[in-house]
Amino acid sequence: MIRGKISNSVIRRLPRYYRFLGELSSKGVARISSGELSARMGFTASQVRQDFNCFGEFGQQGYGYNVELLKNEIGGILGLYTPHTAVMIGVGNLGRAVAQHINFNNFGFQLTGIFDQKESLVGQMVKNMPIRSTATLDEFCRENHPQVAILCIPKESAELVTKQLIKLGVTGFLNFSHYDIALDYPNVLVENVHFSDSLMTLSYKLSNK
Amino acid sequence: MIRGKISNSVIRRLPRYYRFLGELSSKGVARISSGELSARMGFTASQVRQDFNCFGEFGQQGYGYNVELLKNEIGGILGLYTPHTAVMIGVGNLGRAVAQHINFNNFGFQLTGIFDQKESLVGQMVKNMPIRSTATLDEFCRENHPQVAILCIPKESAELVTKQLIKLGVTGFLNFSHYDIALDYPNVLVENVHFSDSLMTLSYKLSNK
Numbered sequence: 387m388i389r390g391k392i393s394n395s396v397i398r399r400l401p402r403y404y405r406f407l408g409e410l411s412s413k414g415v416a417r418i419s420s421g422e423l424s425a426r427m428g429f430t431a432s433q434v435r436q437d438f439n440c441f442g443e444f445g446q447q448g449y450g451y452n453v454e455l456l457k458n459e460i461g462g463i464l465g466l467y468t469p470h471t472a473v474m475i476g477v478g479n480l481g482r483a484v485a486q487h488i489n490f491n492n493f494g495f496q497l498t499g500i501f502d503q504k505e506s507l508v509g510q511m512v513k514n515m516p517i518r519s520t521a522t523l524d525e526f527c528r529e530n531h532p533q534v535a536i537l538c539i540p541k542e543s544a545e546l547v548t549k550q551l552i553k554l555g556v557t558g559f560l561n562f563s564h565y566d567i568a569l570d571y572p573n574v575l576v577e578n579v580h581f582s583d584s585l586m587t588l589s590y591k592l593s594n595k
Numbered sequence: 596m597i598r599g600k601i602s603n604s605v606i607r608r609l610p611r612y613y614r615f616l617g618e619l620s621s622k623g624v625a626r627i628s629s630g631e632l633s634a635r636m637g638f639t640a641s642q643v644r645q646d647f648n649c650f651g652e653f654g655q656q657g658y659g660y661n662v663e664l665l666k667n668e669i670g671g672i673l674g675l676y677t678p679h680t681a682v683m684i685g686v687g688n689l690g691r692a693v694a695q696h697i698n699f700n701n702f703g704f705q706l707t708g709i710f711d712q713k714e715s716l717v718g719q720m721v722k723n724m725p726i727r728s729t730a731t732l733d734e735f736c737r738e739n740h741p742q743v744a745i746l747c748i749p750k751e752s753a754e755l756v757t758k759q760l761i762k763l764g765v766t767g768f769l770n771f772s773h774y775d776i777a778l779d780y781p782n783v784l785v786e787n788v789h790f791s792d793s794l795m796t797l798s799y800k801l802s803n804k
Contacts, residue, residue: 495798566636575804577800587607593674
């Protein structure tokens, strides 16, 4: 029951709400007011109410929100209960850590294939899945139609494999590489994770405080 | 030569400029116009000129920017040439990958210590540095005064160690944990890297396109 176009800043707050409500729920908290919720999250109460109003009615005036219900509503809005199939490209240090560290199932994704171009890695198991050769990526995608790719490879390879994956029907990317996908493919959905940009931003703040 | 207060969105674009100019420079490109630069980065030319004007005069009208000079100017603004000392806390899958994957020296930081609470890891080498016991963190910080901490630990540990580190004089955090440092310490500088939030945002976009 989404009302009109949701702003990017509201969308970016949803994962935080979801995470925080999950913590409350696991602590056995059944109900929370917008005031308490906002205080614990660093927003104002009216911000919280406005955010939730974008999606319909979640609470009753003066009675607060049911934590479990609200969490499930937000999870549904985030699309977490209808998993998107995903392949991971690149199982170096970073790819391996991402595969092992993140429980994709909890965040709306089902990892269906892991690929690397290094033949010496092919067949090794990561998260109970064999690493496949990128030489078999075309065939795999034609059979399994993954919706999303997680790119843990350098920029140059990312440019080539993105082109290949988009032709094969992939429509979303979690992009750890520095290749700017959105610039070449404005209609593709991309979330970038750039450690080095975060480091440089922190360096700026430290240098100019 | 920074002119007034720089907006957050300009600051966030600086690392991208820096990265892109570095690529141009390594390809031997000596000069670039704001038009070319903006086209390759997905901004408008006037946006590029406005951004750079925040920091003084980098180019001459109609003559473009000297790539190497501009890169070095932006690197200086980002504080990359006066490295901030940093400790890494947590050397599980994620911490290990971050330590091995990122060349901190290139982004304004000098990694001076790596810590884990698991005694079985203590003494192992990561990036030519021995993993130290978190039991020695107090002593290390009193002697070496690290400015920054990179947190690759779960939320509960992050809350405890952040308190400890702030007492010991740490003023900046690269935070991979879900502990919300800025909420408890509004004066501390924090950059968060939250994979799961990026995944959930991507899931939202895929579910609502």
